[in-house]
Amino acid sequence: MSAEAEIPMKQQVNAKQVLVLDDDPVFRALVRSLLESQGYQVTEGDNGLTGLQSLTTAVPDLVICDIEMPLLNGIEFVEEVSHQYPSLPMIVVSGTGKMSVVAKALKFGIKDFVTKPIADPVHLLDTVSSTLKESQDSMLMSRDFSSQWFRLNEQGELPEDQELHWHLDYLHQHPDVSRELLQALLPEPRTQQGDWTLNFRVLQNPERVPLVFDYAWNINGQFLFYIVDSNVAQDLAVSSTLLVRALFDDYIRNHDGQLFHLEELLINLSKAINVAECAAPLNAAVGLVDFPSQSIELHSAGVSAHWHNGTNTTTVNTPKCLGVNQDRETTVCNMSREHSNSLKLTGLDSSTCQLIIQNRQI
Template sequence: DLMLCDLSMPIMSGMEFVEEAVVQYPMLPIIVVSGTGAMADVAAALRLGVKDYLVKPLDNFQVLKSAMMTVFKAADIQQGNAGDASTTWPQRNEMVDEELAWHFEELDNDPTAARELLTGLMPDIQSSCGSWQLNYYVLQNADKAPVLLDYTWLMDGRLAFYVIDCSSCPSHGTATALLIRAFFNDYLRQQRVHESHIVELLQEIEKHLKSSRYTSNIKCIFGLFDVVNHQLNLMPAGIGGSVQTSEENHTISGQAWLGQKAFFNQGSRLKIAPSGVRLSLSEIDCANFSITLQRIPTH
């Protein structure tokens, strides 16, 4: 099954419809076909998990057919190899590369649109799950490719996240960031994520970075926060920083970039004070960035 959706609809907006459909039918792939190509709309749709975004009028219906066939092939591969990550990953990589190829070429030729898209993909600056709250702060050069954060609260309450310095990859920063985002979210849907799986995730992403003609080495950092055990696991891949709690400070070295065998980097497993933690990132070219995780005060 596949759903095609416009953004201009009666009663409710297409974006509201997509948001509701994703909740009610999480396994149903959606392609948006809209008359607006505004990067804010594209970013909003991608945040909701749509598989592709096509702009009307479609002068060549082969574009729509190609997008639909890519989604169908990806679904067939996933269904035929359910649960076998070693089999599905290489094939899924090819599907994502094919699905987004023409977008990558357009974004490489339009830095302003690329910057607007990446900025639009940034999540809410504040989010909470249970008794814990996440806030992030970013100050960056408006003329440079931005720092991109993505995070997901998992079903068991843990927080998985990553940060990418898109300006560290001048030639293919946008495409590389979009592919990392796609594989990160796909991995979370397919796997039960443990600390050791962060290394496995880096290995799989690096395999694809090497095989794709749209990507380059890039600076980033991956993390997993366990709210029950108050433990923060960090895997740097070019971005370091400092971890501050009410009790102590730790320094994290950036080490090798993603694409340079970053899965060999030394990760950090840190016990966090019950009150929370602040992660301030360094080795970022054009921005100041920090993430704060803290308990929500009870009254």
């Protein structure tokens, strides 16, 4: 361990219990040594099955789990634990180049990840500390992993003393890994509720930061979504995209059971992009579909959004990128029940995107 990476000894961390699962005994010994130097109490296991058996007798405060293990691999273990122990925070460990696998684990509610080999022990300890801190508040357990990285507060804002985790530096240094992570985190392109189906049709340039979209339904018959082309942000493309994801997920979490309001989300996005040192303006389209009123509210930034409801076409275009200013201008368009509705974006960087909304009774 280098002098720069020396870790000061601590006597106790409120007796926090950590379960470390990895089939590599050398790695387990390293992690145990690091954690015990900070006062954590550590138990070990060499596979996922051993981990599940251990949880039946004692549930720790945190699990650190390798992705690739015998008998029951990390993904299988994470999926099982997420169902049986939904409030148990977990951190996954993966070798470089396994980001698509890590992304699968992140979708099961994993709050963070670390990579092998551990180049800087401080990164691991910071990850453990922040994950345990977040888990103390049950309201924060539903946060997306990117929200934890950005440490958004309850208002969905970035505190002035914000310090990002080491992950952003890692992703900046590994552009291939960054593209793989963003691609793997995309939701299913097709979704439906009641009589309506929605389908995102996206063609990507594999050499560029991928076009990223996400969406959420609520019980009031609303569908909120965004589509981000972050290549204009250049070196800050990945961190800018993850910031949008974090803000979007926190907005959804804070509006559980309540009506979505597009202007509120746009305020949060613009404000955060303006104040975050790790973010830059980007091209985006943000929309809110209201099925009870059969309408869609649209905001485009840096791209042209063409809405067609089978009879009429409306073009929405704000030249300035999202985050350049506080522009929150939106356009409301009618939606057809008898015809297929489509939102097509133009002006994207080496990508194409279209959202098709259709009533299944057509």
